[in-house]
Amino acid sequence: MAKALITGISGFVGSHMAEFLLKKNIEVVGTIRHRSRMNHIEHLLQDIRLIECELRDPFSVESLIGEEKPDYIFHLAAQSFVPTSWNSPIDTIHNNVAGQVNIFEAVRRFQLDTRIQIACSSEEYGQVEPDEVPIREDNPLRPLSPYAISKMAQDYLGYQYYKSFGLHVVRTRTFNHTGPRRGENFVTSNFAKQIADIEKGKRAPIIYVGNLEAKRDFTDVRDVVRAYWLALQNGEPGECYNIASGSCCTIKEMLELLLSYSNVQIEIKEDPTRLRPSDVEILLGDYSRFHQTTGWTPEIPFEKTMLDLLNYWRSFP
Numbered sequence: 001m002a003k004a005l006i007t008g009i010s011g012f013v014g015s016h017m018a019e020f021l022l023k024k025n026i027e028v029v030g031t032i033r034h035r036s037r038m039n040h041i042e043h044l045l046q047d048i049r050l051i052e053c054e055l056r057d058p059f060s061v062e063s064l065i066g067e068e069k070p071d072y073i074f075h076l077a078a079q080s081f082v083p084t085s086w087n088s089p090i091d092t093i094h095n096n097v098a099g100q101v102n103i104f105e106a107v108r109r110f111q112l113d114t115r116i117q118i119a120c121s122s123e124e125y126g127q128v129e130p131d132e133v134p135i136r137e138d139n140p141l142r143p144l145s146p147y148a149i150s151k152m153a154q155d156y157l158g159y160q161y162y163k164s165f166g167l168h169v170v171r172t173r174t175f176n177h178t179g180p181r182r183g184e185n186f187v188t189s190n191f192a193k194q195i196a197d198i199e200k201g202k203r204a205p206i207i208y209v210g211n212l213e214a215k216r217d218f219t220d221v222r223d224v225v226r227a228y229w230l231a232l233q234n235g236e237p238g239e240c241y242n243i244a245s246g247s248c249c250t251i252k253e254m255l256e257l258l259l260s261y262s263n264v265q266i267e268i269k270e271d272p273t274r275l276r277p278s279d280v281e282i283l284l285g286d287y288s289r290f291h292q293t294t295g296w297t298p299e300i301p302f303e304k305t306m307l308d309l310l311n312y313w314r315s316f317p
């Protein structure tokens, strides 16, 4: 039986990745930290193994990799919220970069032929010119946040460890993704939760928003984890691939879709604290390189993703 290690298994994507791999009969081991919340993976605890590991600590990572010797690593653990990266830039960069270097070094030390997927991001493209969409992998990277810098470093470290040491690293540059369990800081989940709370009478019928003009390309998380699996089956080591839906909408259009699923009358109000020092205007991805290599296409329509997300928040008392 093949064995997969998922870093950040208790997180949004990690929990969906674990579900996907278990259905494929892969043995699943995941890293958690002492303060990790377990609510996303409670239903899986019988079928997975959890190991406490601080990825920033090289000793912790070395003993984990040496003990487990996984066939696959899905490296999903990260500080992934862009606004937090302005408040704690060094922490974001250190967390995201050091954790990954520790994994690479441990795989190298034990001379494993582990296949490693690393979760890079469309945020790396940053400032995109109107004639550059849909964005291809060879577009210049013009990062606009410390988070984007941390992901560029992860991305290029993946390239470098492949070139220097032959590590089997596949770099997935994923555009926005969402679905049930999405953290409530992120815009889709934040708006869905506000609507669900208004429906329950827990708050006044006013939804607070930030920049509604930004355009984003959303993929369902369940399509994304399938892409990560295919990246390690058929992806070229050292290569980077866009994972995207190939279409985008404004945040306003996304909000209107969510509101169309609700019967309550809701007022929209801008909350200035939700505006960012600089916001990426448009992210629209061309995923043809990944499609040609793996045959992947996104399958779940955006309308279903957003309804599932709203119903997820409605399911809480």
Ligand SMILES: C[C@H]1O[C@H](OP(=O)(O)OP(=O)(O)OC[C@H]2O[C@@H](n3cnc4c(=O)[nH]c(N)nc43)[C@H](O)[C@@H]2O)[C@@H](O)[C@@H](O)C1=O
Pocket (backbone or CB within 6 Å): 080, 081, 082, 120, 121, 122, 123, 174, 175, 176, 177, 185, 186, 187, 188, 190, 208, 209, 210, 211, 212, 214, 215, 216, 251, 274, 276, 279, 280
């Ligand atoms: C690919 C990339 O995708 C994600 O990064 P993100 O695009 O920053 O995601 P988000 O959901 O925080 O914002 C999306 C857009 O929505 C705007 N927006 C408006 N109003 C609110 C609002 O009220 N809250 C938030 N959070 N955003 C708002 C906000 O200004 C931005 O333009 C992460 O997964 C990241 O890890 C990643 O890699």
